[in-house]
Amino acid sequence: MRYAFIQDNQHIWPVRRLCSTLDVHHSGYYAWLKQPTSKTAKKRQQLSGLIKQFWLESGGVYGYRKIHCDLKDIGESCGINRVYRLMKTNGLKSQRGYRKPRAHTGIHQLLLQIL
Template sequence: MYLTLGAGQHNPVPARDKDNQRLLILIRDSYSLSGGVYGYRRVHGDLNEIGEVCGKNRVDRIMQLNRIKAVHGYKAPRRIAGRPSVVAPNRVQRQFTVVRANQVWVTDITYIRTWQGWLYLAVVIDLFARNVVGWSMKPTLSRELALDALMMAVWRRKPDGEVIVHSDQGSQYGSDDWQRFCRANNLDLAPSMSRRGNCQDNAVTESFFSSLKKEVSVQREPY
């Protein structure tokens, strides 16, 4: 049986269309907070984080229909300059749970896009409390960038026992200066390195950098 609509009545909006309109508001919020650099995959990730259950294809379709496109054209700088002169064994082996402070520090470098250009950031994180104990920022990727972050960590923490310092195989972490510092000043810093090309071996710093860049995007700063 069909219902005949009287004068002044309209066809109701389908529930799916209503839900798409609701999702569109959330999609626009995510896209706007990213500074216009998020594509549908990263927008979909934001929706998942706030508990929205929807498919990537649906997000892609809604963005296309509403002409919401990621801004491209920013070429990321080179991440690794050269190869390390020394490669240390992987002492961590993805065991990111420790029982005391200053047992294992993890360190890495990322780049952040600012209004003035690229900025390189090196951090040292203590796995015990997952807090940053040393950092350094420079406009160029240099050996001093990583070493300055480690120096700050040592100065702030003044460890009195062995500390495993885990990094990737970037040339900054295999330099002679880095190795000498790890052996100097009566500090028992034991270098540890991830396998080449395996970011999961240093997942804690990767997670920190991801969160940091999301916070930067909330402030509408480029990265």
């Protein structure tokens, strides 16, 4: 988190000053910059792209359950909770349905007719 803050603000302040302010050694920051992205991060990024694609194809209607089924259909293996978490972090929400209000019939109408 500190390293990401330094990376975002290095064009405003010198890196060494940011490192000393955040109690981080500058060599640790540069080592963090050089390290490659992990397999998990790559997989998460790939899944996020697929999830967003399926969500957009559905018109923003699908939730995590249907998107999980779509991912299984194309052969992508991941858990339903992972899909839920990735959708939540990316701000993708399903569109909830609603019911039309129905006219009250039955006993209420019978009581009105009796009176």
